[in-house]
Amino acid sequence: MADSDGEYVEDMSDDDLHDHRVTNGNGAGGKPGKARGKKGKSGHSKARWEDVKRSWEEVTEGADGSLAVGASLEAEKRRRLLKDTTPLQRGIIRHLVLVLDMSFAMTEKDMLPNRYRVTWAYAANFVKEYFEQNPISQLGIIGMRDGVALRISDMSGNPTDHLEKLKSFEGQDPSGNPSLQNALEMCRGALFHAPSHGTREVLVVFGALLSSDPADIHETISSLITDRIRVSVVGLAAQVAICAELCSRTNSGDDTQYSVSMNDAHFRDLLLAATTPPVTRTAAQSTASLLMMGFPSRTLVRGEATAICACHNKPAREGYLCTRCSTRVCRLPIECPACGLTLILSTHLARSYHHLFPLRNWVEVPWAKAGSSKACYSCLTAFPEPPRASKKRDKEKANDNDGVPTTTPMAPTPVATSELKGVSESGRYACTVCSSHFCIDCDVYAHEVIHNCPGCQSGTRGARMDDVAATNGVHEHQLNGTAMAVDA
Numbered sequence: 001m002a003d004s005d006g007e008y009v010e011d012m013s014d015d016d017l018h019d020h021r022v023t024n025g026n027g028a029g030g031k032p033g034k035a036r037g038k039k040g041k042s043g044h045s046k047a048r049w050e051d052v053k054r055s056w057e058e059v060t061e062g063a064d065g066s067l068a069v070g071a072s073l074e075a076e077k078r079r080r081l082l083k084d085t086t087p088l089q090r091g092i093i094r095h096l097v098l099v100l101d102m103s104f105a106m107t108e109k110d111m112l113p114n115r116y117r118v119t120w121a122y123a124a125n126f127v128k129e130y131f132e133q134n135p136i137s138q139l140g141i142i143g144m145r146d147g148v149a150l151r152i153s154d155m156s157g158n159p160t161d162h163l164e165k166l167k168s169f170e171g172q173d174p175s176g177n178p179s180l181q182n183a184l185e186m187c188r189g190a191l192f193h194a195p196s197h198g199t200r201e202v203l204v205v206f207g208a209l210l211s212s213d214p215a216d217i218h219e220t221i222s223s224l225i226t227d228r229i230r231v232s233v234v235g236l237a238a239q240v241a242i243c244a245e246l247c248s249r250t251n252s253g254d255d256t257q258y259s260v261s262m263n264d265a266h267f268r269d270l271l272l273a274a275t276t277p278p279v280t281r282t283a284a285q286s287t288a289s290l291l292m293m294g295f296p297s298r299t300l301v302r303g304e305a306t307a308i309c310a311c312h313n314k315p316a317r318e319g320y321l322c323t324r325c326s327t328r329v330c331r332l333p334i335e336c337p338a339c340g341l342t343l344i345l346s347t348h349l350a351r352s353y354h355h356l357f358p359l360r361n362w363v364e365v366p367w368a369k370a371g372s373s374k375a376c377y378s379c380l381t382a383f384p385e386p387p388r389a390s391k392k393r394d395k396e397k398a399n400d401n402d403g404v405p406t407t408t409p410m411a412p413t414p415v416a417t418s419e420l421k422g423v424s425e426s427g428r429y430a431c432t433v434c435s436s437h438f439c440i441d442c443d444v445y446a447h448e449v450i451h452n453c454p455g456c457q458s459g460t461r462g463a464r465m466d467d468v469a470a471t472n473g474v475h476e477h478q479l480n481g482t483a484m485a486v487d488a
Contacts, residue, residue, distance in 0.1 A: 091199035091280050092352040093291075094137035095155065096130070097187045098123065098203050102145035105208035105237065106174040111264045115207050115236055118264055120170050123205075124163055126271050131159040133275045133355070135348040136333050137198075140190050141165065142183055146176030147212045149186040157333050178206070180242070181213035184220050184231070191229055197291055200229040203274050206243060207236035217242060224250050230278060234270045235260040277355050293342045294323035296332070310337040354451035362431055362443055364424035373428060373437035378446075378454045381439050384427055431455050 100123060106116035123141075130139060138157050143150040153165040184202065191200045202224075211217065224231060224246075231250040233243045239260050247258035261267035299321055301307050306315045309330040319328045325339045333344040365373075367386050375382050428437040436455030438446070446453060 091277050092134065092136065092355055093198040094134050094201060094277055095191055095194040095198050096137065096201040096203060097140045097142060097190050098126065099142045099144060099183045099187065100205050101178050101207040102143040102150070102174050103176055103178040103208050104174055108207070111267070116174050118267070119205055119207070120166060122268050122271050124166055125268070126275070127159050127162045127166070129272055129275050133351070134277065135351050136344050142186055143169065144178035144180070144183045145174060147179045147182070149179060149182040151186065155190055158331060177210060177212040178208050179213055180204070180206070180211035181215065181217040181220050184224065188223060188227060188229065191227070199278060200227065201278065202229060202231045204231065204233045205236070205271070206233055206240065209237050209240060211242060221246055221249055232257040232274060234267065236267065291342070293344055295346060296320040296323055296343055359447055359451050359453065360432055362429040362438065365426050365428035365430050365437060367426050370426035370428055376439040376442055377436040378438055378442040383437070383439070386426070
């Protein structure tokens with residue numbers, strides 16, 4: 001029996017709609033078996049728009065030297081780097097609770113394959129980046145679904161535990177409505193015992209347009225202010241009034257803590273931006289204090305004996321002994337299970353130190369000053385030659401071949417970079433201290449990974465001062481980055 005014309009078919013692909021067409025049996029134009037054979041084993045084929053790969057972003061440089069797409073991608077890289085680098089006092093010992101929306105609103109497909117899958121993938125990236133940037137901090141994860149708050153992982157400084165918990169919940173389907181109040185109350189309980197020398201933060205990923213709360217959420221907001229807990233919200237749909245009020249009141253009127261993502265890439269940037277520690281409050285609200293820490297060394301059990309770690313109660317031959325009570329733990333950083341002493345390594349403090357003295361932004365180098373460098377100072381990648389020098393070289397080669405011009409790679413045609421903020425027309429970026437020139441990839445790597453300038457830390461600034469004094473270092477005892485000027 002043929003289907004009726006008025007029946008509504010939801011989420012059908014082109015092949016499914018072809019099968020749903022009204023025909024007179026197996027006439028001349030009807031071949032339902034062939035169309036149905038195109039489906040996958042699951043019985044449902046993907047729609048064409050679900051396989052979009054943004055092929056327009058893969059455009060390469062043409063013969064005419066067009067760099068429109070390349071310049072846009074370079075501008076996107078620089079946009080993430082051009083931020084305020086003013087040295088400020090920040091809380092490098094953080095206690096943060098990540099709240100994830102697991103409601104039915106996360107099944108929307110405005111982010112492929114859906115919001116829930118994208119959020120779970122970015123949450124795993126957030127956990128890795130959070131402990132990479134804040135190795136001596138703590139993190140907990142809470143979910144919201146069916147009107148209740150669900151504890152995914154407890155407060156811990158071990159990223160492996162959080163990733164395992166996230167993976168165990170990844171296969172579950174979103175359901176119900178979120179309860180923002182229940183999640184915030186659970187966050188209050190998780191942060192209740194956080195010490196005063198650390199920060200208390202909550203990061204909420206909110207995909208719904210409503211919150212199913214059992215009581216007045218404004219009372220919960222007042223309790224958060226009393227407990228000095230800061231709340232930041234990343235929205236996946238439209239702006240919600242209660243979220244804006246929540247962020248504004250808990251952050252002393254700062255409205256920038258509430259953001260709504262425009263696409264999946266913007267969502268990732270907003271989420272990873274929370275890995276930077278917040279600025280500490282005024283001296284009237286927070287007082288400086290000394291914190292006792294231990295710096296143990298890795299030890300190996302002698303002979304064939306096996307020891308038990310106190311953190312996981314598992315046998316281990318290697319580990320760290322607490323400097324106060326000699327309790328064995330297998331990973332650092334951690335709080336000693338016996339005496340409560342914070343155990344870390346010196347490298348953990350070094351990785352947190354760059355937040356206090358961030359690497360200053362490098363400036364764009366115009367063509368007028370680009371002739372002094374031929375390659376990137378860090379990776380030795382060749383820079384494009386200035387347009388005049390390139391034309392002169394091609395003319396000389398043409399004369400050497402008895403006036404017959406040869407095909408040579410031309411310098412890229414300069415694009416209008418005035419509309420693309422932060423993009424250098426010469427492809428060079430200079431450190432404001434040592435004046436060394438770097439490429440865009442080294443610029444991103446230095447500011448996002450090593451947080452130091454290779455030119456300032458190379459130890460050759462003194463030797464290069466005599467040769468290229470007009471190009472490199474003018475501040476003899478000043479460094480750009482977090483390393484101390486011991487040999488300067």
